[in-house]
Amino acid sequence: MIEKLRKKFIIWTMAAVFALLFAVLSVINITNFVLVASDADHITESLVEQGGKFDEPFPPEGEQGGFFPGGPLSPETSFSTRYFAFTVTKDGTVKKIAYHISAFTEEEAEEIARSLVGATNKTGWTHKTYRYRLMEKKNETTVVVIDQGRELRPSYQVLAISLVGSIVGAIVVLLVMIPVSKRLVKPLETSDTRQKRFIADAAREIKIPITVLAANDEVSELKEDIAKSNRKQIKKLTKLVEDLDSLLVFEKTQKIEKESLDAAEIAERTIAPYEELFAQRKVRLEKKYSSPTLFLSNENMLKKALVELYENGLKYAKTFFEVSVSLAEERLVIETRNDCDSLPEGDLDRVFERFYRLQNGVNSATDGNGVGLAIVREIVSTLGGRYRATGKDGVFFLRIEL
Amino acid sequence: MKLLIIEKHRELLKALSRLLTHGGHDAEAVFDGALGLERLLNGAFDAVIFGEEIPRISAEEICSQAKEKGISPITISLYSREEELSSLLTENEFFDEFLRLPFLPEELLSLLSSLEEMKKREEESAGELKINFSDFTFSRGEQSAKGTKSELWLLSALLKEGKVEKKAAKEILLKEEETLSLSVNSVNEKLERLGVKKRIRETSSAYEVRDD
Numbered sequence: 001m002i003e004k005l006r007k008k009f010i011i012w013t014m015a016a017v018f019a020l021l022f023a024v025l026s027v028i029n030i031t032n033f034v035l036v037a038s039d040a041d042h043i044t045e046s047l048v049e050q051g052g053k054f055d056e057p058f059p060p061e062g063e064q065g066g067f068f069p070g071g072p073l074s075p076e077t078s079f080s081t082r083y084f085a086f087t088v089t090k091d092g093t094v095k096k097i098a099y100h101i102s103a104f105t106e107e108e109a110e111e112i113a114r115s116l117v118g119a120t121n122k123t124g125w126t127h128k129t130y131r132y133r134l135m136e137k138k139n140e141t142t143v144v145v146i147d148q149g150r151e152l153r154p155s156y157q158v159l160a161i162s163l164v165g166s167i168v169g170a171i172v173v174l175l176v177m178i179p180v181s182k183r184l185v186k187p188l189e190t191s192d193t194r195q196k197r198f199i200a201d202a203a204r205e206i207k208i209p210i211t212v213l214a215a216n217d218e219v220s221e222l223k224e225d226i227a228k229s230n231r232k233q234i235k236k237l238t239k240l241v242e243d244l245d246s247l248l249v250f251e252k253t254q255k256i257e258k259e260s261l262d263a264a265e266i267a268e269r270t271i272a273p274y275e276e277l278f279a280q281r282k283v284r285l286e287k288k289y290s291s292p293t294l295f296l297s298n299e300n301m302l303k304k305a306l307v308e309l310y311e312n313g314l315k316y317a318k319t320f321f322e323v324s325v326s327l328a329e330e331r332l333v334i335e336t337r338n339d340c341d342s343l344p345e346g347d348l349d350r351v352f353e354r355f356y357r358l359q360n361g362v363n364s365a366t367d368g369n370g371v372g373l374a375i376v377r378e379i380v381s382t383l384g385g386r387y388r389a390t391g392k393d394g395v396f397f398l399r400i401e402l
Numbered sequence: 403m404k405l406l407i408i409e410k411h412r413e414l415l416k417a418l419s420r421l422l423t424h425g426g427h428d429a430e431a432v433f434d435g436a437l438g439l440e441r442l443l444n445g446a447f448d449a450v451i452f453g454e455e456i457p458r459i460s461a462e463e464i465c466s467q468a469k470e471k472g473i474s475p476i477t478i479s480l481y482s483r484e485e486e487l488s489s490l491l492t493e494n495e496f497f498d499e500f501l502r503l504p505f506l507p508e509e510l511l512s513l514l515s516s517l518e519e520m521k522k523r524e525e526e527s528a529g530e531l532k533i534n535f536s537d538f539t540f541s542r543g544e545q546s547a548k549g550t551k552s553e554l555w556l557l558s559a560l561l562k563e564g565k566v567e568k569k570a571a572k573e574i575l576l577k578e579e580e581t582l583s584l585s586v587n588s589v590n591e592k593l594e595r596l597g598v599k600k601r602i603r604e605t606s607s608a609y610e611v612r613d614d
Contacts, residue, residue, distance in 0.1 A: 204482045208414050210504035215417035218507035219424040238504050245484040266606065299606060300580055 001251060001381070002189040006181045010174070013181075017173050021166040028162060032155045037131065040148050041123055042073060043081055044133035047144045052085030052097030054078035082147035086113035089140045101147060113143040196248060203244040210237045236369070243371035246304065247354070250378040258296045263332050264289035266299065267325045270306045274314060283317045283338075290326035297332065297383060297402055305379045308372040309336050309398060316340045316396065331385070332402040340396050348389040348396070352377035376400065403518060406445060407431045408438035408461070409453030409480070418451065418510075425511045435459030442468050442475070449476035449514060452497070465496035474537055476517045478510075487581065491550065491588035498538045499551040502581075509576060517551055528561040531598050540592070547592035552577055552585045560602060560611035567608050582609075 046058050058078040074080070085097040086109070094110050101109065116132050123133045129149035135142040214234045217227060267289065278285040313321035317338035324335045350356050355370040373389075380387045385402040405427050409415040415431045422429035430445065432438045435456040442450060442464060452461035465477060479497040481490060490500055498517055501510065523535040530542045533554055539546045540557060549557070552575045559566045571582055586602045586609060593600055594614075601614045 200483070207482045207503040208411050212413045212417040214504060215414075215421040215507050219420045234504075234506075238506075241504060249485055261606070269607070300583070303579075 002185055002192055004381075005188065006185045009181050009184065010177050013177050014170065014174060017170055021169065025159075025162050025166060029155070029159050032158055033152075036148060036151050036155055037125075039073065039151065040131035040146060041133070043077060043083075043146055044123065044131060044144045047081075047083065047085060047146070048133055048135040048142055052087070052142055052144060054081070083145060084109040084113070085142065085144045086110060087140045087142050088114055088117045097142070103147065109145070112145060116143050116145070117141045196251065199244055200248055203241045203248075206237065206241050210234060210241065214238075240369040240371065243369060243375060247371060247375050247378060250301070250304075250375060250382060256298050256301070256382060258298055261295055261297050261299055261302065263293040263295050263297070263302065263327075263334075264291065264325045265293075266302055267306055267323065267334070270303050271310055271323065274310045277314055278317075278321060281314065281317075282319075283314075284320040286320065286322040288322070288324035288326075290324075293325055293327055293332065295327065295332045295402070301379045301383060302402070305376050305400065306334070308376045309334065309400075311372050312336075312398070313338050328401075334400050334402075336398045338396055339394050341394075343391040343394050343396055345391050348391050349387070351389050352387055373398075403427045403448040403514060404446065405429045405514070406438065406441055406447040406450045406475075407453075408435060408450065408456050408464070409433060410455065410457050411453065414453065421507050421510070422514075425507075425514075427514070433457075435461070435464055439464045439467060442473065443471060447475045449478065449517065451510075452477065452479045454480060454482060454503075462496055469496075476514070476521060478513065478517070488584050488587070491553070491584055492591050494550065494588075495548050497548075497550065512576065513551075520551055520554070526558055526561070531561070531593075531596075531600070533558050533561075540596075542596040542598050545596050547596055549589065549592065550585065551575075552582065553589045553592075556582070556585060556602065556609060557589055560609060561600075565608050565610045568604075569607075571609060 043058075047053065050056060050058075057075075059073045059075070082101045082103075084099045084101050084104070084106075087095045087097060089095075092114070094114055096106070096110070099106055099109060104112065112126065112130075116126060116134060119132075119134065122135075123131070126132050126145065129147065129152050130145050131148050132143060132145045135144075213230070217230050217234060220227070268287070271285075271287065275285060309323070313323070313336055318340050321338040322336065324333075326333050352373045354374040356374075377387055380400050380402065383402050385400060387401075388399045390397045405422055407415060407418050407422070407429060409418065409431070410433055412433060415433055419429045419431040430441060430447075432441055436458040438450075438456065439459055441447075450464075452464070456464075461477075461479060468474065477497045477499075479490070479500050480503055481487065481500055482503040484502065487500065487502070490497075494500075498521075499513060501513060520535055521538075525535065526533040531540060532542070533540045534546075535554065538549055538551065538554055540549055540554065541547070555575060556566065556571065559571075568579060568582070571577075572579060575582065577585075583604060586604060590601050599614045600611055603610050603612055
C-alpha cells in the first residue's frame with residue numbers, strides 16, 4: 001500500500017512538472033512564433049502599401065526600434081528584407097515588381113506568386129519559412145513574399161533547446177523524487193508497519209484466550225443458554241481473528257497470479273452455501289449474471305471478496321439481497337443491493353474502513369466485526385479496482401469494479 | 403490415546419489437557435521443552451501436541467532427539483500466524499499436521515483420531531513414488547520428504563483417482579481452500595525435490611495430478 005502511495009506520489013508530481021513545463025514552453029514558443037509572424041505581417045503590409053517595394057525608408061523615422069520581436073522594427077529592415085513581389089492579372093499575366101531573394105530563381109518566384117493568387121487567406125506561410133500577403137485590386141493581385149527563415153531560426157532553436165531542457169529537467173526531477181518520495185512516505189510506512197504489527201500481535205494474543213475459552217466451554221457444565229451464548233461469542237471472536245489474518249495477508253500481497261476466470265460461475269459457486277442461510281432469514285435472494293463474464297483475475301481473491309459481500313448482505317439485509325455480476329468496459333462489475341434499517345443517505349464509502357461503523361447503520365449490528373468490507377477494499381485495491389458504497393431510500397448499494 | 407502437550411501458556415496448557423481428558427484421552431501437560439523431551443523419551447506417548455515457541459528446547463529439537471531414539475509419535479504443531487504456514491509446510495521435517503489457533507475443540511479431537519487412523523494405513527506406491535503412512539513421508543528411492551496428514555491424503559487420493567473435488571477435500575480435511583492450496587504447493591515442491599515428474603494442479607473446482 002505504501003509502495004503504491006509512493007508510486008502515485010511520483011506519478012502525480014511528474015504529471016504536475018510536465019503540465020507546468022508544457023504550459024511555460026507553450027507560452028514562450030507560441031508567443032515567439034506569433035511575434036515573428038506579426039513582424040513579417042508588418043513588413044508585408046508596408047510593402048503592399050508601397051506598391052511592392054521599399055521606395056521610402058521603412059520603418060519611418062520615429063517608429064524605429066528593432067530588437068524585441070513584435071516591437072518597433074529595425075531601421076535596417078528595408079535593406080535586410082529578402083523578398084519578391086509580383087502582380088498577377090486576372091488573365092494570368094505576371095509582372096515583376098521586386099526581386100530581392102536568392103533562394104528562388106525569378107521563374108520560380110513568379111510561379112509561387114501565381115500559385116498564391118486565389119488563396120483563402122490573404123496572409124500566411126508558404127514554403128515553410130516564407131510569409132506572403134495578397135493585395136487585390138480591380139483586375140490584378142499584388143503578391144508579396146518575404147523570407148523569414150533567418151528570423152524563425154532563433155525561434156526553432158528556442159523550441160529545440162527548451163524541449164531538451166524540459167526532458168533533462170523532468171529526468172532530474174524524477175531522479176530527485178525517487179529518494180525524496182521514499183523519505184516523505186517513511187513516516188507513513190513506519191506508522192503502517194506499526195499498525196500492522198499491532199494488529200498481528202493483537203490477533204495472535206487473542207487467539208490463545210479464544211482457544212482456552214473454547215476448550216473450557218467444551219468441558220464445563222454450564223446452563224444451556226449460557227453455554228450457547230459463550231459459543232456464539234467464541235465463534236464471533238474466532239471469525240474476527242480470521243478476518244484480521246486475511247486482512248493482513250491481503251495487505252501484504254505483492255505478487256498476484258491472475259488467470260482467466262468465469263466470474264459468474266465463481267459467484268454462483270460461492271453463493272451456493274448462503275442460499276439456505278438467506279432463506280432461513282426470510283431474505284429474498286436475487287442473482288443476476290450477465291454473459292459472458294470471462295475475466296482475468298485471482299480466483300482466491302475474487303472468491304474472498306464475494307464471500308465478504310454475501311456475509312455483509314446476510315447480516316444486514318432486511319427483506320431482500322440482490323447480487324449482479326457483469327462486464328463493463330473491460331472491467332468486472334459486482335453490485336449488491338439490500339434494504340436495511342436506519343441507513344444514512346449518500347456516500348457511505350467509509351464502511352470500507354477497518355472497524356468503521358455507521359451510527360445506527362448498515363454495519364452497526366452486533367453480528368458484524370467491521371472487518372469484512374475492509375477485506376473487500378484490500379482485495380479490490382490489490383487488484384487495481386474501485387469500490388463504492390451508497391445509501392438511498394433505505395437501500396444499501398455496493399459496487400466493486402475489478 | 404496417550405498424549406503429551408508441550409505449551410508455554412499455562413492457561414492453554416490446562417485447557418487443552420482438560421479438553422483431551424474430557425475427550426477420553428490420557429493427557430499429560432508440560433510447559434517447557436526440556437521437560438517435554440524428558441517425558442517423551444520415557445513415557446510411550448501416542449501423540450504430542452507442540453505449542454509455539456516452546457522454552458529451552460524447540461519442538462524440532464525434541465522431535466529430532468526422539469527420532470534418534472526410535473520414538474516417533476503422532477506430532478501436531480500449533481501455530482498462530484497465518485502467513486507463516488507456507489514456510490512451515492515446505493520446511494517441515496517433523497510434524498504430522500499443523501493446527502491454527504484458535505481452533506474449535508472438535509477440530510483437535512477429530513484431527514487426533516484421523517491421524518491415528520491414517521498412521522495405521524498400509525504403504526501405498528505409484529511407480530517410483532511411495533507413500534509411507536507410519537511416519538508420514540513420501541519417498542522415491544533413497545530420498546524421502548516429510549508430509550502432513552493433508553498432504554499425504556491429497557497425494558494418495560490423487561494418485562488413486564487422478565482428480566479430487568475441492569469440496570470433498572475441504573469437508574474431509576476440515577481445511578479452508580487457501581490452506582489446501584498451500585499444501586498443494588508444498589507437495590509440488592517436495593515432489594520436485596525428489597525428482598518425481600508428477601505435479602498437483604488446481605482447477606476452479608478440483609485438484610488433479612498430472613505429469614510435469
